[in-house]
Each structure stands twice: as structure tokens, then as C-alpha cells.
Amino acid sequence: MGKAGRVACIFTPYVLTIASLICIIMVGLGCTKASSDTLNNLYFIRLDLSNISQGSGVTSEITDRLADAGITSVTAEEVSATIKTFQDDGNIADFYDIGLWGYCEGNSTNGKDTVSTCTDPKAQFYFNPSSILGMSEAQLEKELGSGMKKTMNVYKAVSKWMFIAYLVAFIATCAQVLLGIFAIFSRWGSCVTTIVSIVSFLFTLGASLTSTIMFSIAKGSLGTALKVYGVEVDLGKNIYVATWLAVAFSLAATFFWMFSTCCCSGRSPYGHKDRHNTRGSITAEKAPYTYEPIGAAHPPFGSQQPQHGYSTSYPPPPHHNDIPMTHHNQQSSAYEPFRHA
Structure with missing residues (x-):
């Protein structure tokens, strides 16, 4: 098979690699630009405080919520006072969307969510609810239960690893795009590209697993604790579709890069002059x-x-x-x- 066949063999994994790179970029761009509706819909988790006024009174409902959440460090009166503080604080937005580099906040009007501002991108970002809610960490631990501090420490450490994993996956995928050009000319180029592709796939998979598991656990723990105050916790949808599509494209690209190392040689079977004379007849030894x-x-x-x-x-x-x-x-x-x- 000649050079044309070699190019056709490399075309499929090359396109899959570019598709995986685009998906990783979309994950990184989530919650970075307030004016973009597309990027605003890319978030890992949302804290919805728009219904916080529903629990403003000291009722038996608050007591039941405390019992369901297993919070015994505060009373219903203290919860009611905290909710009243949230209502009076004009700086608290209706919702907070958490992304990879930062978070966005906005307000809900007539059932329509509008993002007002987004934080500047920050490496190894993690969301600190105490700074958002205007509470100290000690007060937040008291309000949300004794296990919240441990949960937040784990979340902080895992967020750093998740950020590093996405960054390595992005760099490795970019390297695939560059090395894929050399893979057109030789199987050695395909071999090197395959090694880089395996690294990219492993880190993309690790980052996707980390984000999915971590924020699913956060939804369960935070959702239960914050439900007492009328706060709802929801997972995003589009960003998880993007990150797992990146995993699928990366896996498929790795498979086809491996296939190109043992098949689709770029050599032409008619180019060996040492086996034939100038007239095309075979030279006998x-x-x-x-x-x-x-x-x-x-x-x-x-x-x-x-x-x-x-x-x-x-x-x-x-x-x-x-x-x-x-x-x-x-x-x-x-x-x-x-x-x-």
C-alpha cells in the first residue's frame, strides 16, 4: 500500500483525536464567560438558592429536615435565623454554577436563568461555599453538620487532582495532533503517537471518572445538608456529555493509532530497483x-x-x-x- 493508503489509514484516528480535543476544550471553557449561553450551560454542579425563602419560618418542616439530614448541632430556630440572613443579604445570587476553572452566578427571572458574572479562571480551583454565603468555616461546619468539614477537605484535594488530570489530557491530546502528521510517513511515527494517545486516554478517563464521582457524592452530601435551608443541588448535564465523549473519542483514536503501527505501510511494492533491471525483467543471480x-x-x-x-x-x-x-x-x-x- 502506497502513501495514499497510508494517509487514508491515519485519517480516522487523526479526526477522532481532534474530536476528543474539542470536547476537552469545551469542558475547560465551561463557566468562564458570562455572555455566552453555550458556555454557561457547561457546569459540573449548581447550587440553587432561588427557593430559599420557602423555609423562612420556624416550622415543624425545618425540624423534620434537620432530622433527615442528621444535623444535631443546630436547632430549628438557628436555621430560621440563618435563612433570614440569607434573605437579607443582597449579595447572594439565585444560583451558582461550578466549573473547572471557576464559577458563575446569576439570577432567575420568570423561570429564566441569567448569568450575571463569572470569576476569573484560576488553576486548581475549588468552590468554597463559606466565602459565597458569607459564613466562616467554623460556622458553616456548625450549620451543616460535623462531617461537612471532612467532606470539604476531600473535595479540595480531589479538585486539584481533577484539574491536573484534565490539563495533562489536554496537553497529551495536543501532542497527538502534532505527532499524527509524522505518523503519515512511517510506522515509527504511529508507534510514538500511540504511546502518547494511551497517556491521553488514561488521563482523560481519570479526570472524567473523578469529576463524575466527586460531584455525585457532593450532590448527595451537600444536597441533604443544604435542603434544610431550602437550597437545591443539581448536577449539570452538558459538561458530563462532553467529558465522556472525550473519553470515547480518545479510546477509539488509541485503537486506530495502534492499528496503524502494524498495517498500512507507506512503502510501494514497485519501488525496489535492486530486484529489477531497467527493462522490468528480473535479474538472476x-x-x-x-x-x-x-x-x-x-x-x-x-x-x-x-x-x-x-x-x-x-x-x-x-x-x-x-x-x-x-x-x-x-x-x-x-x-x-x-x-x-
Whole structure:
């Protein structure tokens, strides 16, 4: 298969690699630009405080919520006072969307969510609800239960690993796009690209698993604790579709890169001149240790019988067996030596 076949073989994994890169970029761009509705819909988790006024009074409902959440460190009166504080605080938005680099906040009007501002992108970002709600960490731990501090510490550490995993996946996928060009010309290029593709797939998979598991756990723990205050916790949809599509494209690209290392050679089967002469006929090689006499086409010697028992395909002359050498007055008994191939 020639170069055209090699290009066709590389085309499929190359396109899959670009598709995976686009999906990773979409994950990274989520919650970074307030004016983009598309990017605003890319978030891992949302804290919805728009219904916080529903629990403003000291009712038996708040007591039931505390019992369901397992929070025994605060009373219903304290919860009611905290809710009243949230209502009076004009800086608290209706919802908060958490992304990879930061978060966005906005308000809900007539059932329509409008993002007002987004934070500047920050490496190894993690969402700190105490700073958003205007509460100290000690007060937040008291309000949400003793296990909340441990949960937040785990979330902080895992968020850093998740950010690093996405960053490595992005860099490795970009390297695939560059190395894929060299894979067109040789299988060695495909081999190097395959190694980088495996690294990209593993880190993309690790980042996707981390984000999905971590925020699913956060939804369960935070959702239960914040439900007491009328806060709802929901997972995003589009960003998880994007991250798992990146995993699927990366896996498929890795498979086809591996396939290109053992198939679709770029060499042409008609380009080996050492096996053919200029007219296209096959050049026969002489076997070792054979002797070839100079035939009749090279006078004055003519055809002759071989010496020392070696035979040729030439028949003996009809009149005599030996032709004496007469050139340059050489002796008549001399004979032509045989050539050694």
C-alpha cells in the first residue's frame, strides 16, 4: 500500500483525536464567560438558592429536615435565623454554577436563568461555599453538620487532582495532533503517537471518572445538608456529555493509532530497483562457486569443454574437442582459463 493508503489509514484516528480535543476544550471553557449561553450551560454542579425563602419560618418542616439530614448541632430556630440572613443579604445570587476553572452566578427571572458574572479562571480551583454565603468555616461546619468539614477537605484535594488530570489530557491530546502528521510517513511515527494517545486516554478517563464521582457524592452530601435551608443541588448535564465523549473519542483514536503501527505501510511494492533491471525483467543471480567459459561469442576462443569435470550446457564442437590458442604466438597447447563467478 502506497502513501495514499497510508494517509487514508491515519485519517480516522487523526479526526477522532481532534474530536476528543474539542470536547476537552469545551469542558475547560465551561463557566468562564458570562455572555455566552453555550458556555454557561457547561457546569459540573449548581447550587440553587432561588427557593430559599420557602423555609423562612420556624416550622415543624425545618425540624423534620434537620432530622433527615442528621444535623444535631443546630436547632430549628438557628436555621430560621440563618435563612433570614440569607434573605437579607443582597449579595447572594439565585444560583451558582461550578466549573473547572471557576464559577458563575446569576439570577432567575420568570423561570429564566441569567448569568450575571463569572470569576476569573484560576488553576486548581475549588468552590468554597463559606466565602459565597458569607459564613466562616467554623460556622458553616456548625450549620451543616460535623462531617461537612471532612467532606470539604476531600473535595479540595480531589479538585486539584481533577484539574491536573484534565490539563495533562489536554496537553497529551495536543501532542497527538502534532505527532499524527509524522505518523503519515512511517510506522515509527504511529508507534510514538500511540504511546502518547494511551497517556491521553488514561488521563482523560481519570479526570472524567473523578469529576463524575466527586460531584455525585457532593450532590448527595451537600444536597441533604443544604435542603434544610431550602437550597437545591443539581448536577449539570452538558459538561458530563462532553467529558465522556472525550473519553470515547480518545479510546477509539488509541485503537486506530495502534492499528496503524502494524498495517498500512507507506512503502510501494514497485519501488525496489535492486530486484529489477531497467527493462522490468528480473535479474538472476549467479550461484556461488560456479565456472563459466567464454563462449563462441568471444573469438578467437570459441566453445570448449570445461576442465576438471565441470560441465556446461554447451554441446562439444562437431570436429574437435579443443581449440588451441594462436593469438600473440602463444603455445598451441594453451587453453583459455575459466572465469570464476
